[in-house]
Amino acid sequence: MIRSKTLPLSLLFSTLLPAIASAEHVTLPSMSVSTTAGERVPYALPQSSPSSADSGELFKKLPGADINQNGPLTSIVQYRGMYADRVNVQIDGMALSAAGPNRMDSPLGYLPATLVDSISVYRGIAPVSSGIETIGGTVKAESKQADYGSGEDVELQGSLSSLYATNGDMRSLGAITSLANQHHRLQLSGSVDRAHDQEFDGGEIIPSEAERDTLGLAYGFRQGNTEVDFDLKHLNTGETGTPALPMDIMAIRGETFNTGITRQLDNGAEITARLNYQDVYHRMDNFSLRPDSMMQRQNDADVLAKGIELGYRQGNWQFGIDADSAEHNADISDPTNAMFFVQNFNEVERDRLSAFAEWTGALNDDWQMQSGLRLTHVRMDAGDVGTNMTGMPATLANNFNSSDRSQDDTLADIAMTFTRSLNSSLDLELGLARKERAPSYQERYLWLPLEATSGLADGRTYVGNVNLDPETAYQFEIGLDWHSPRFAFSPRVFYHHVNDYIQGVAGGPMDSLVFSNVDAKLYGIDTNWLWALSDHWQLDGTVSYVRGKRRDSDDNLYRIAPLTARTQLSFIQPDWRLGVEAVTVAEQNQVSAVNDEQATSGYAIFNLSGEYQLSQSLQLQGGINNLLDRKYRNHLGGYNRVSGNEDIAVGERLPGLGRSIYVGLNMNW
Numbered sequence: 209m210i211r212s213k214t215l216p217l218s219l220l221f222s223t224l225l226p227a228i229a230s231a232e233h234v235t236l237p238s239m240s241v242s243t244t245a246g247e248r249v250p251y252a253l254p255q256s257s258p259s260s261a262d263s264g265e266l267f268k269k270l271p272g273a274d275i276n277q278n279g280p281l282t283s284i285v286q287y288r289g290m291y292a293d294r295v296n297v298q299i300d301g302m303a304l305s306a307a308g309p310n311r312m313d314s315p316l317g318y319l320p321a322t323l324v325d326s327i328s329v330y331r332g333i334a335p336v337s338s339g340i341e342t343i344g345g346t347v348k349a350e351s352k353q354a355d356y357g358s359g360e361d362v363e364l365q366g367s368l369s370s371l372y373a374t375n376g377d378m379r380s381l382g383a384i385t386s387l388a389n390q391h392h393r394l395q396l397s398g399s400v401d402r403a404h405d406q407e408f409d410g411g412e413i414i415p416s417e418a419e420r421d422t423l424g425l426a427y428g429f430r431q432g433n434t435e436v437d438f439d440l441k442h443l444n445t446g447e448t449g450t451p452a453l454p455m456d457i458m459a460i461r462g463e464t465f466n467t468g469i470t471r472q473l474d475n476g477a478e479i480t481a482r483l484n485y486q487d488v489y490h491r492m493d494n495f496s497l498r499p500d501s502m503m504q505r506q507n508d509a510d511v512l513a514k515g516i517e518l519g520y521r522q523g524n525w526q527f528g529i530d531a532d533s534a535e536h537n538a539d540i541s542d543p544t545n546a547m548f549f550v551q552n553f554n555e556v557e558r559d560r561l562s563a564f565a566e567w568t569g570a571l572n573d574d575w576q577m578q579s580g581l582r583l584t585h586v587r588m589d590a591g592d593v594g595t596n597m598t599g600m601p602a603t604l605a606n607n608f609n610s611s612d613r614s615q616d617d618t619l620a621d622i623a624m625t626f627t628r629s630l631n632s633s634l635d636l637e638l639g640l641a642r643k644e645r646a647p648s649y650q651e652r653y654l655w656l657p658l659e660a661t662s663g664l665a666d667g668r669t670y671v672g673n674v675n676l677d678p679e680t681a682y683q684f685e686i687g688l689d690w691h692s693p694r695f696a697f698s699p700r701v702f703y704h705h706v707n708d709y710i711q712g713v714a715g716g717p718m719d720s721l722v723f724s725n726v727d728a729k730l731y732g733i734d735t736n737w738l739w740a741l742s743d744h745w746q747l748d749g750t751v752s753y754v755r756g757k758r759r760d761s762d763d764n765l766y767r768i769a770p771l772t773a774r775t776q777l778s779f780i781q782p783d784w785r786l787g788v789e790a791v792t793v794a795e796q797n798q799v800s801a802v803n804d805e806q807a808t809s810g811y812a813i814f815n816l817s818g819e820y821q822l823s824q825s826l827q828l829q830g831g832i833n834n835l836l837d838r839k840y841r842n843h844l845g846g847y848n849r850v851s852g853n854e855d856i857a858v859g860e861r862l863p864g865l866g867r868s869i870y871v872g873l874n875m876n877w
């Protein structure tokens with residue numbers, strides 16, 4: 209995994225909005241209607257101003273993308289029907305582990321929207337160089353980074369992004385400031401997010417308050433052919449609701465550290481070496497933020513993860529060796545009863561050693577190819593567990609402790625994509641891949657029926673299965689990329705044939721589901737499109753459709769995004785822009801019976817947004833989300849798990865957010 213230095217912002221939209229966010233430029237380009245060119249890889253979100261603290265709201269605007277929402281800061285990436293452990297989400301080049309057994313600290317939760325520089329996705333098949341275990345694709349989110357200066361003189365630069373939204377009284381601030389010359393760059397960044405409970409037409413979602421602070425320090429040095437960088441980040445998420453889960457966040461606190469060296473060799477090759485480290489503590493409970501709680505429970509969890517990456521790139525070839533290791537613990541207690549304890553996960557280890565080779569280049573005058581092979585060895589183990597409970601839980605603990613928990617899996621990934629231009633404005637893309645994923649630690653080592661399921665939030669309890677096999681997906685993809693000066697359209701059709709798909713199946717103790725290998729398929733189509741109607745008017749949007757089914761039974765896969773279209777009409781002037789967006793979502797009645805999943809009906813919501821360039825260094829932005837205050841239910845939003853809220857019954861699907869008026873001021877220097 210070579211850390212990309214700058215993510216290409218899609219040329220398609222690159223002139224749509226000024227790059228206000230980036231500290232590299234003090235002068236801002238003026239706004240204009242886009243001209244179109246071929247789509248970049250990975251495909252980055254058109255620069256857009258945030259309307260919420262959650263960077264998941266930005267990710268959702270990509271084709272094929274959606275978010276499993278368990279709380280205001282707990283956005284779990286879904287790409288083409290695959291989510292959680294199946295999607296490789298990298299924040300500033302780092303594949304983060306989650307401290308929370310329910311992914312309350314999902315990777316996007318580490319990057320507040322006010323600090324986002326770009327979010328991109330490899331549309332379709334992710335190259336093997338993009339990471340280990342990329343069965344559901346690779347998503348990259350990058351924070352704003354200061355660039356080196358141009359001469360010996362030290363320059364001071366920076367940017368600030370502020371946001372206020374009426375729904376939940378949300379306040380966000382993100383800032384970076386840097387000192388840099390051509391050899392050194394030193395950067396300090398920070399952010400603050402605060403919000404009260406969110407509202408919908410009919411009441412409040414309780415608890416959905418949010419509290420998060422981040423602090424970052426980065427330093428880079430370059431001289432001749434060598435560059436060294438250090439990046440230390442601190443995350444402190446305070447009391448934050450997750451109404452779709454049995455507990456809420458009390459704390460997610462810790463550090464991530466990433467450092468690397470890149471050197472260009474005389475023969476034109478580039479070598480890189482990177483190290484990363486993550487140490488995060490998490491506490492959650494079911495009583496502090498909830499109106500009623502019968503039985504008080506608290507869970508203290510942590511993760512300690514380390515990784516190393518070595519890369520070599522020359523000409524058409526790229527090679528890499530990656531290794532990482534994560535250790536997880538989680539202990540459940542009862543603050544009213546000191547005797548009570550459950551060792552939910554104890555010294556669970558998941559270690560990966562992986563190597564890849566990839567070739568990118570022209571096969572002949574017409575065809576370009578990227579193809580790669582990655583082999584990965586995954587080793588997992590878990591320590592002994594215990595509980596003060598007697599009866600069934602004690603028996604399960606004994607059975608677990610006497611079982612052989614040490615497991616080894618070998619994964620082989622092969623990915624091939626072929627592109628050719630059919631004419632000057634039309635490209636064809638074909639992709640084929642075999643991708644694998646080893647079971648997650650929850651899927652293997654959850655020994656007591658609990659809802660610790662990497663954020664499934666289906667309300668069912670699960671038990672793990674030590675003997676699970678890895679998932680194997682065979683992926684096929686065909687797409688077009690049509691780009692003329694005023695029009696662009698890039699549909700992709702895909703089919704994923706998944707053997708040994710891991711899914712809960714009836715038959716566990718105490719009416720739980722057992723993680724089991726089943727067979728599944730996912731297929732669909734997604735597209736981006738843009739139409740410059742005139743010099744001032746532009747229409748653009750995405751359409752995303754995915755269908756997920758079992759192949760070994762009649763059932764559907766759980767929590768699959770409904771057919772969704774986003775359509776935006778913009779009026780663009782050199783120093784301001786106004787847009788109206790329609791988000792139309794179809795009903796989802798292809799639901800999973802085994803997960804007791806509820807169907808949802810379709811809806812449409814309308815959003816207004818605008819930007820106004822006050823001066824070279826000052827921009828005002830704002831808008832209204834859900835203009836008509838439509839009451840709707842997001843199929844990926846989970847069910848209410850909180851009793852005592854008069855506005856939403858327990859087990860009812862959580863409503864989507866009501867109207868929110870927001871305003872933000874962006875500044876750079």
Ligand SMILES: [Cu+2]
Pocket residue numbers: 308309310311312455456457490491492
């Ligand atoms: Cu948690």
